[in-house]
Amino acid sequence: MKLNGAQILVNSLKSEGVSHVFGYPGGAVLHIYDALNACEDIKHILVRHEQGATHGADGYARASGKCGVTLVTSGPGITNAVTGIATAHMDSIPMVIISGQVPSPLIGMDAFQEVDAVGITRSCVKHNFLIRDISEIAITIKKAFHIATTGRPGPVLIDIPKDITIAKMEVEEYPKTIEMRSYKSTIKASDHQIKKAAEMLANSKRPILYAGGGCIIGNSSKELREFTHMTGFPITQTLMGLGAYPMTDNQSLGMLGMHGTYEANMAMHGSDCVVAIGSRFDDRITGNLEKFCPTAKFIHIDIDPSQISKNVIADIPIVGQTKQVLQALIDQMKDKKLADISNWWSQIEEWRKVDSLAYKKSPGVIKPQTVIETLYEVTKGKAIVTSDVGQHQMWAAQYYLFDEPRQWINSGGLGTMGFGLPAAMGAKLAMPDRDVACVTGDGSIQMMLQELSTMLQYSTPVKIINLNNGYLGMVRQWQEFFYEKRYAMSYMEALPDFVKLAESYGHMGIRVEKEEDLKPALIEAFNQKEHTVFLDIVTDPSENVFPMIPAGGGHSDMLLAGRDEMVSKDETDFNAV
Amino acid sequence: MRHIISVILENEAGALSRVAGLFSARGFNIESLTVAATTDSTLSRMTIVSVGDDGIIEQIVKQLDKLIDVVKVVDLTATEHIERELLLAKISITSDTQVDVEAKLDQFNAKIIDAAEEVYIVELAGKSQKIKDFLSAFNAEQIIEVSRTGVTGVTGVCHKI
Numbered sequence: 012m013k014l015n016g017a018q019i020l021v022n023s024l025k026s027e028g029v030s031h032v033f034g035y036p037g038g039a040v041l042h043i044y045d046a047l048n049a050c051e052d053i054k055h056i057l058v059r060h061e062q063g064a065t066h067g068a069d070g071y072a073r074a075s076g077k078c079g080v081t082l083v084t085s086g087p088g089i090t091n092a093v094t095g096i097a098t099a100h101m102d103s104i105p106m107v108i109i110s111g112q113v114p115s116p117l118i119g120m121d122a123f124q125e126v127d128a129v130g131i132t133r134s135c136v137k138h139n140f141l142i143r144d145i146s147e148i149a150i151t152i153k154k155a156f157h158i159a160t161t162g163r164p165g166p167v168l169i170d171i172p173k174d175i176t177i178a179k180m181e182v183e184e185y186p187k188t189i190e191m192r193s194y195k196s197t198i199k200a201s202d203h204q205i206k207k208a209a210e211m212l213a214n215s216k217r218p219i220l221y222a223g224g225g226c227i228i229g230n231s232s233k234e235l236r237e238f239t240h241m242t243g244f245p246i247t248q249t250l251m252g253l254g255a256y257p258m259t260d261n262q263s264l265g266m267l268g269m270h271g272t273y274e275a276n277m278a279m280h281g282s283d284c285v286v287a288i289g290s291r292f293d294d295r296i297t298g299n300l301e302k303f304c305p306t307a308k309f310i311h312i313d314i315d316p317s318q319i320s321k322n323v324i325a326d327i328p329i330v331g332q333t334k335q336v337l338q339a340l341i342d343q344m345k346d347k348k349l350a351d352i353s354n355w356w357s358q359i360e361e362w363r364k365v366d367s368l369a370y371k372k373s374p375g376v377i378k379p380q381t382v383i384e385t386l387y388e389v390t391k392g393k394a395i396v397t398s399d400v401g402q403h404q405m406w407a408a409q410y411y412l413f414d415e416p417r418q419w420i421n422s423g424g425l426g427t428m429g430f431g432l433p434a435a436m437g438a439k440l441a442m443p444d445r446d447v448a449c450v451t452g453d454g455s456i457q458m459m460l461q462e463l464s465t466m467l468q469y470s471t472p473v474k475i476i477n478l479n480n481g482y483l484g485m486v487r488q489w490q491e492f493f494y495e496k497r498y499a500m501s502y503m504e505a506l507p508d509f510v511k512l513a514e515s516y517g518h519m520g521i522r523v524e525k526e527e528d529l530k531p532a533l534i535e536a537f538n539q540k541e542h543t544v545f546l547d548i549v550t551d552p553s554e555n556v557f558p559m560i561p562a563g564g565g566h567s568d569m570l571l572a573g574r575d576e577m578v579s580k581d582e583t584d585f586n587a588v
Numbered sequence: 589m590r591h592i593i594s595v596i597l598e599n600e601a602g603a604l605s606r607v608a609g610l611f612s613a614r615g616f617n618i619e620s621l622t623v624a625a626t627t628d629s630t631l632s633r634m635t636i637v638s639v640g641d642d643g644i645i646e647q648i649v650k651q652l653d654k655l656i657d658v659v660k661v662v663d664l665t666a667t668e669h670i671e672r673e674l675l676l677a678k679i680s681i682t683s684d685t686q687v688d689v690e691a692k693l694d695q696f697n698a699k700i701i702d703a704a705e706e707v708y709i710v711e712l713a714g715k716s717q718k719i720k721d722f723l724s725a726f727n728a729e730q731i732i733e734v735s736r737t738g739v740t741g742v743t744g745v746c747h748k749i
Contacts, residue, residue: 129602134613138656141602158656193598193659317650320643 016145016176017046020109023152025052026185029080031071031440032056033064037084038124039111042176047082056440056469059461061088063433065095065108066459070437072104073420074395074445076230078160079106079437085113086124089170090131094427096166097135101424102251103228105164107155108132112141114174128170137165145178153186161196163315164228198314200331200339208286208310208327209343215284217306217355218244221267221296224251224423225289225313225333232256232416234337235288241341242349245359247275249290251423254413259392264359265368268296269560270405273367276558276566278359279304286310289333292322293424302565312336367558368409370572376551377526379403379478383410386448386476389533394446395438397421399431399455402484405556407450429458432475436462439471446537447473453503454483463516466543474536475545477509480552488555493562513545523548590619591645592664592671592741594749595634598657599625606655607634616640616648620673620738631659635740637716660749668744675712675719678732682706685730696722707732 014022020043024032033056036044047055058064061083068079079099083092089110099106113122129141138158140151148171155167212218226235232255239246239262246256247267256263265272267279279285285307290296297303300322311318311325312333319328329336370380383406386394396411397420398404404421413419420438422430435449456477466473478484486501510520519542523532529548536544557572597603604623611618619637626633638648645663652661664671681689689708693700698712712722716739723731743749 130605133602133606133609191656194656315654317647317654319650321647324643 012182013179014182015042015046015179016148016171017042019145019148019180019182020152020171020176021046021050021053022182023149023185024080025050027078027152027156029053029078031068032080032082033058033067033071033437034082035061035064035084035088037086037088037111039085039088039113039173040082040109040176042173043082043109043111043171055082056436056465058433058465060459061091062095062429063459063462063465065092065099065106066427066430066433067437067440067462067465068106069095069099069104069430070397070420070434071441072099072106072437073434074417074438075441076417077105077441078156079104081106081108083108084111084124085128086126088124089128090126093132093135094429096132096168098422098425098427098430099166100135100137102224102422103164104166105159106166107152107159108136108166108168110168110170111176112170112172115143115172116174118172128168132168135166136168137163139168140170142169142171142175145175145180148175149183149185150189153189154191157189157191157196158194162194162198198331200312200329200336202339204327204329205336205339205343208329209340209347211284211308211310211327212242212286212340213344213347213349216350216352217281217283218242218286218352219264219278219282219284220244220246220286220288221249221279221290222246222252222255222288223249223290226252226255227416229289229314229333230416231289231332231334231337234334234341238337238341242344243352245278245356247271247278249293249296249423250408250421252290253408254416254418257414258412259414264363266408267566268293269298270409270556270558272409273365273558273569273571274359274362276560276569277362279307280566281358282307284308284310286312288312288337289314291318294322297322298560298568299563299565302568304566365571367569367571370554370557373551377523377529377548379406379480379550379554380410381526382476382478382529382548382550383407383450385530385533386450387411389530389537390446390448394418394448395420395442397431397435397438397447397449399449399451399458400426400428401452401455401486402488402554402556403450403452403455403478405485406478428455431455432459433462433465435473435475436466436469436471439473440469448476449473450476450478452484453477453479453481453506453509456509457507460512463513463518463543467517470541472539472541472543475513475543477545477547478550479506479509479547480550480554481506482552484554485556491555509545509547513543518543518545520545520547589641589645590637590639590665591648592669592739593636593638593645593649593652594662594664594741595636595652595658596626596660596749597632597634597655598659599630599632600657603632603657604634606657607636607652610651610655611638614647614651616644620736622738622740635738637739662743662749664741664743667747669741669747670744671715671739671741672713673716673719673739674737675722676735677710677712677723678734679708679710679726680706680730680732681708689726689730692722692725696725698722
């Protein structure tokens with residue numbers, strides 16, 4: 012039987028078990044849409060902007076652990092998608108993006124809606140392909156899914172010229188397996204290194220585990236919990252790792268880094284042995300590298316060898332999957348006698364007493380921290396929470412105590428405003444039985460508002476928690492601290508009436524201006540099982556995110572709410588971002 | 589320090605731009621880059637000369653290895669190896685300088701591959717330093733045109749990539 016390229020492509024997606032495709036049609040992908048229309052097994056989500064398609068597929072992937080799939084047309088279709096692709100790339104999210112291309116004979120002729128998609132996306136994908144012949148379609152899709160989902164996952168783009176989607180060929184069976192001589196995804200960690208690490212850990216008097224997004228992507232939460240309980244070591248988690256270990260557990264010190272807790276950062280600073288598990292010593296974690304963990308040896312576990320000794324030289328590097336390495340460490344350390352760390356814990360408890368997340372309420376204004384705490388209470392800590400980027404993101408990370416992996420979905424690496432809403436939509440499609448909340452701000456939400464329309468079309472009832480302070484809050488915070496309160500372009504004049512806006516898209520809107528109305532409004536919103544509810548919550552415009560390590564500082568240079576004056580530092584600080 | 593890195597990669601359209609893009613995106617330095625197909629026509633071999641401290645070179649090797657098209661990466665400078673570069677140069681001659689030029693060509697073992705009344709086209713293979721020394725043996729006016737291939741290299745007789 013002969014099929015055309017578009018049909019082969021759609022059948023290949025079906026063979027990969029794809030259930031949802033987030034996309035937007037256009038000239039170069041019309042044949043593919045025609046074939047997709049005839050396929051009952053794949054649900055297409057028609058977004059309102061291609062960036063929404065990539066974020067939607069991304070949220071879907073993060074919530075479910077499956078590969079997200081995006082379909083866009085050539086030219087502006089793919090350029091609009093680039094921000095979402097880069098977002099997924101920075102956070103190692105498995106995604107396959109299929110972009111239409113102008114017909115092969117027109118490539119390079121500046122044809123209508125032509126861009127060099129492979130060239131534009133090269134630096135923000137794990138890999139990309141330009142299909143040159145119909146016979147390459149099935150094998151390329153097989154390779155794309157294999158590359159996107161194995162090793163350190165990431166987005167893979169397939170650019171396919173229109174003429175190839177209408178050419179016909181005799182169908183072959185979809186390949187079951189794939190061998191690539193240049194790509195090996197299975198790395199077995201060295202037993203020798205694991206033994207050395209176990210030895211170092213057993214003798215450590217001030218150990219700390221520092222778990223990152225690799226624990227969530229690598230589905231190693233169970234092993235991480237077992238290892239942490241078994242050793243009794245304190246554990247801190249990165250913004251991307253929250254939920255890999257329950258934040259309500261006593262061994263958890265909360266998040267570390269620029270806006271991490273006092274106890275987490277001080278424990279890093281005082282540790283003699285830091286175990287980085289699926290984390291990459293990002294600049295938001297380390298602060299000033301010269302002041303970072305001055306007395307620690309580093310054990311670094313990561314699946315990607317290029318992360319080892321990139322920012323911080325590892326004393327014991329272990330390249331492998333977090334799941335397998337942690338299991339091997341559990342086996343190694345089960346019968347080992349560990350050094351007494353009770354003094355270390357006493358010290359940590361002292362740091363904990365500082366209560367670095369405490370904040371003062373003031374009458375007449377709603378504190379953003381209170382909103383997150385109330386959200387936590389109303390959802391009993393069980394909701395999937397997505398966020399945009401800025402102050403609200405940090406408050407959500409600090410005050411919603413995530414106990415499960417894949418519960419917290421945010422753009423940690425690229426820091427993409429606009430991510431939260433479409434990601435919430437994707438997460439709700441992946442997990443229809445879960446409550447999904449999008450914590451956002453009046454700046455971020457306006458970057459992807461149009462997806463409210465998609466959310467009505469596909470009935471994805473998420474709860475939008477808009478911390479409306481009238482400012483681009485994080486920008487304002489930095490301007491207050493480092494630019495002598497010159498608030499250049501960080502004030503949002505002429506905000507829309509978000510309640511009417513939500514209603515015009517067919518959703519519910521609730522405005523909250525008083526703290527006593529907050530909890531009832533949240534309860535009401537989550538009771539509306541069938542509706543997306545936009546909660547526009549007026550919060551204190553002057554509130555800042557604390558603790559904070561100012562740029563150029565180390566972990567022991569934290570500034571605490573109400574206790575430290577923020578002052579402009581010397582000029583070198585301005586070079587840090 | 590200067591390193592010579594050998595890369596075996598899939599002989600596919602776009603593979604070169606992935607490597608070049610990696611160097612520019614991460615701010616790595618390229619002194620020279622040569623590439624051609626190997627005896628297996630599905631593979632290319634690329635030789636890159638870069639300068640950096642050990643940490644940077646380690647990152648370059650790891651980042652190259654991470655590229656999906658790359659089959660193998662070897663830092664030749666870490667082992668016994670042979671490196672060569674080819675120079676093609678046009679050198680002007682006059683009746684006054686001809687003897688002197690020819691003496692220098694002999695001294696460096698350079699070969700005249702074409703000649704006209706006032707110009708020789710010469711070929712010289714050797715380490716980069718030898719090529720530099722050869723070029724500096726002439727006055728700037730004597731050298732009309734220069735084209736260098738950049739370094740290529742292989743591991744020593746006892747090693748295999």
